Amino acid sequence: VYLFQAKTPAESKGPWDYLKLVATTPADQAFRPLADGGCPFIRA
Numbered sequence: 391v392y393l394f395q396a397k398t399p400a401e402s403k404g405p406w407d408y409l410k411l412v413a414t415t416p417a418d419q420a421f422r423p424l425a426d427g428g429c430p431f432i433r434a
Contacts, residue, residue, distance in 0.1 A: 391420040 394409040402408055424432050 391415045391417070 391414070392411060393413040393415070395412045397408050397410050401410070
């Protein structure tokens with residue numbers, strides 16, 4: 391999962407350059423395991 395922040399006009403270098411990467415979270419830390427979800431439709 392990525393967290394982006396909008397750039398200021400001074401930081402932008404081109405027409406599509408409007409986001410900067412702030413942080414990256416690995417999937418195993420961003421989402422709980424399916425077995426811990428409690429959904430009756432998921433069979434883990």
